[in-house]
Amino acid sequence: MFKRAVSVCSELKATRSFHKALQLNQEFENPISRTLRILTDDIRNKKKEILRDEYTPSLSRGFPRQADVVIIGGGAIGSSIAYWLKEKTSLEGISVVVLEKDPTYKSCSTALSVGGLRQQFSLPENIQMSLYGAEFLRTLKKRFGPTADVNFHPHGYLLLASQNGASQLVDNSKIQKELGAVNILLSKENLKERFPYLDVSDVELGCLGLEKEGWFDPWSLLSLLKKGATQLGAQYIHGEAVDFTFHEQTDIIVEGVETGNYQATNELVVKLPNEDECRTLEFSICIIAAGCESREIAQQAKIGVGEGMLSVPLPIERRKRYVYSFNCQQNAPSINTPMVIDYSGMYFRRDGLGGSFIAGMSPELDDEPPTNNLDVDFSYFDDKIWPVLSKRVPAFEAIKVTNGWSGFYEYNTYDMNGIIGPHPYYSSIYIASGFSGHGIQQAPAVGRAIAELILDGRFMTIDLTRLGFDRLIVDQPALESEII
Known part of the structure; x- marks a missing residue:
């Protein structure tokens, strides 16, 4: 479903470009061109309706049964990821669901931050992310409208x-x-x-x-990211992740795991407010961006409580x-x-x-x-x-x-820097957490980076490879001297 959505999205982008070219020449438009333009427009809108119904969860539908990407945590990091995934694919792209257990954000790190922005770090990745954070703030009105301000x-x-x-x-x-x-x-x-x-x-x-x-x-930035993500088609769900379900996948071979014993996961168990029974949400990719609760969420996926690579915990307190x-x-x-x-x-x-x-x-x-x-x-x-x-x-x-x-x-607790990217055991679980007080200024860059990994297969703008989970396994900390 995920690959199909991206493929169709590419086709629609090509159609949209052709239509825009026709619009530029409207004052010289002959009847044949005009007919072609109207037909193209009708086809495009019909495809939008089909794709939106099939791939993009609507707020009016309530709890979705499945999504291409599920993000656990709707703070600045999670909302930035949702925004960038939808911004890069628009309405016809992948379906994105953000799970947030407290939509009031009364104890959210983002809302209680002092909102600092600086480039005075020692780690190149932190400097680059902050530079992009400044650029993102500079272009807020272009992205979110003339009243956007932080x-x-x-x-x-x-x-x-x-x-x-x-x-x-x-x-x-x-x-x-x-x-x-x-x-x-x-x-x-x-x-x-x-x-x-x-x-x-x-x-x-x-x-x-x-x-x-x-x-x-910080609250204004979070509000803009969340609004931008929802306007582009992301769905926010008020609920709490309480578990993952697992299944054997014999066609995957992982070092340290006996052949045939690999346990995969592509389903999240969710507890909704005022409901006794939990629901399940199927995903292609799940991103843990739950801030200070990320370690507990990771443990639900056996990260830090399993064997082999799964014995390495997410070192977040x-x-x-x-x-x-x-x-x-x-x-x-x-x-x-x-x-x-x-x-x-x-x-x-x-x-x-x-x-x-x-x-x-x-x-x-x-x-x-x-x-x-x-x-x-x-x-x-x-x-x-x-x-x-x-x-x-x-x-x-x-x-x-x-x-x-x-x-x-x-x-x-490992090196006081964010952990960004896929987990080495699971192909379906990504992590974006552990920013140790710098998450609000790094959120725009982190959201873009995760979107690049998912949609492009690699970092396209800022190479954040050193900040992946792998550094915990090989014991190569990314040390930052200017932690405040």
Whole structure:
């Protein structure tokens, strides 16, 4: 079904191109051309109706029995994948179903993110994905209409380094510039002159992003991706993945698996709200993009609890982070203050007008907060963040916290980078998770990359091969020095 849909899609694209060429010459159109144009249009519309009925689940049909691609997780990553799959094939392409257990997104990592966008990474893949994220934001109106907006603030990131980290900052800046990022290295004296509100007495070097860096509203981006995906024909289902069904497939030989014992899966068991019995959804490809719940979903597919390649778990844990709001009225940093990243891991930035700011800092590994709730520990700000914050910005010594929130994200305990691509055991299961706090800015590139793997058979734009699941098996981590 999947191959047939793509083939028919190609035929229709050719028909559409021919029809467009006829339209360009309408003012010189003779009666024969006009008749041909009308017939072509009728045929095209009829094929659309047939293909839409056969391959594209409609919202009015309720729960579908089957889909070409099922995406578990409707946050920024899952919605981006759905958007790109449909964008590359349009209405006549493959059928895409997104399974989201909480359509309110009240505890979704995307909705609770601070929405940062930066190219100041050390791993080329992360730099390239962020550069594309900036390009995607730049073209929002072209993609989603004239009202599309995510309230992007292009004030850049300022990363500060101590004497021990200065050389790494220099190396990172070189790689970033080679890949197209625009930033500048600032000495202690340069920092004092450019940012007089900072105390940089213990800082050796800074790196300031001059273009394509800043922050935006994550909820707006998620809304646009979801709207774009549904308008192109993707179907969102309110439900929870609770299991996979398996069957023997004797024609597949896998290393480490006795011939004839290979277990394949192409069916998902789904629990719908307010229904006692579960339903099944047949798929050609299933993508696990469930954020901090991805490990549990993977275990349903025996990943991490099986034998051989299936003994390697998806190394993703739920982590909780606090974000605090505060107000500074006297000698506050200027309105165009960048997102400042201290070498301690503490960060702060402006949050609107009127002297409002937000700040946060990741805890030490042995001091991780509990993840059974979204309660905010305000003592963490007083004990851990404020001493660093007030030292870096003396004007913040008399601040008062006005609010705060917390959010979960999927922390990749292996190397803190996303896992992108097919699972080596299953030909039907892909993974897009483990982004460790960078998922919102990488979502456009990840969605495009997964769509390329499925529709084109390989990465076409950014080569993300090093970020595949295989690196866990061969123990080759993709290490990133600039994790915040």
